[in-house]
Amino acid sequence: MSLSATRRHLLGTGLALGIAPAVQAQSYPTRPIRLVVPFAPGGGVDAVARIVADPLGALLGQPVVVENRAGAGGAIGVDAVAKSPPDGYALSMVSPGNMTAGPVVRPTPYDPLALGYVSMVTRSPLLLVARNTLPATDLVSFVALLKREPDAIRFASGGVGTGTHLAGELMNLRLGVRMVHVPYRGTGPALTDLVAGNVDIFFSDASAWPMVQQGQLRLLAVSSASSWATSPQTPSVGTAVQGFDISNWYGIIAAAGTPEPIRARLAAEIAKVLARPEVAEMLGRIGFDAAPMPPAEFAAFVRTELETWRAVVQAASISAVD
Incomplete structure (x- = not known):
């Protein structure tokens, strides 16, 4: 093969490699999508996933099926x-719990920073x-x-190393x-036992709010430094506990190596849903609260959160053996 032919071949190969993900994104999706909820049914992650799944599937033209694992x-x-x-x-x-808090308490089989970030959701x-x-x-x-x-105080959590822990x-x-x-x-199981009186308190995600409204639980405070729009009269924990300021968030990820055009398409459709x-x-x-965030910004956010929780875990000498 001549030098010029070799150059044409390499150029063509490079173009093909560059075009392939874009072409793949244009045809995506052609079959149903699984949205794995890594917790039991009944909690906030599960509730948000189910709210988002159907309208997202409608925009993508394929069902988004929620699966609890x-x-x-x-x-x-x-x-x-x-x-x-x-x-x-x-x-x-x-x-x-599975991206920033948990991984600094015990090793996870995946690297939180090496996943395919799609979008923050709430x-x-x-x-x-x-x-x-x-x-x-x-x-x-x-x-x-x-x-x-x-x-004498028993505090519930959604699992060792979770944000609620x-x-x-x-x-x-x-x-x-x-x-x-x-x-x-x-x-979900933590809230059930809290309502039953088997534990005393729980730093729950916002899925506890309907139980508060129904009189099943008592809301003492919110974890963020700023007031919560849903219940602005509720005080922040930080007003009585110095240096306490936490926010909870949920987002969507894919496997590492998922083409950027596909992740960008998903992020755009999620933003439309929200x-x-x-x-x-x-x-x-x-x-x-809806909080869409594009892939790169979401990845940077998680990196910062990971460092924050690592400092807390080290200062409190927390281990996976609880």
Whole structure:
């Protein structure tokens, strides 16, 4: 082959490689998409996934099927997607528990920073909710009770290393106390036991809000430094616990190597779904705020969050053995 022919061949190959992902994105999707929820049904991650799945599928022209795969603080479901073919047909709804908080407590079979980022979906504070029979009716009286009887307070979480776990550990650290940690396999089971009075408090995602409205749980505070639009009169934990400021978020990821055009297409359609008034209303009813974020920005956000939680875990000497 002549030098000029070789150059033409290499140029053609390069163009083909560059065009292939774009062509793939144009035809995507041609079959149903799995959206893995790595927690048990009934929690916030599950609720948000189900709100988003149907309208997203309608825009993409293929069903988006929600699949629950709980275990290991959400790591099992995410790992299943991480090991799937990088073609955009397996996605996972992720949260701090399996992306930023959990991975600094115990190793995960996947690298959180090496996944295919698609979009953030929602953002909201965690809700400090208590069983109705707890002898504390507000944040101030709860902190006083906690300081008097720290060993008697049982705090639930969605699993070891989840954001709901580290929120409780951060409170322990900031107040110099030691509540008893009771881990569950997701938010849904934790809320069920809290309503039943089997545990005392829980830093829940916003899926606890309907239970508060129905009088099943008592809302003591929100985890963010700023007020929560859904319940602006509720105080921030930071007003009684210095240095406490946490936000909860959910997003969607794919396997590493998923072509950027496919991820960009998904992110654009997710943004359209979240812009719909009826979707925003459904999210708002369960206490969530729509927060679309494109792939690169979402990846940078997770990197920053990972470093923040690593510092908390090291300061509190938290390990996977809880």
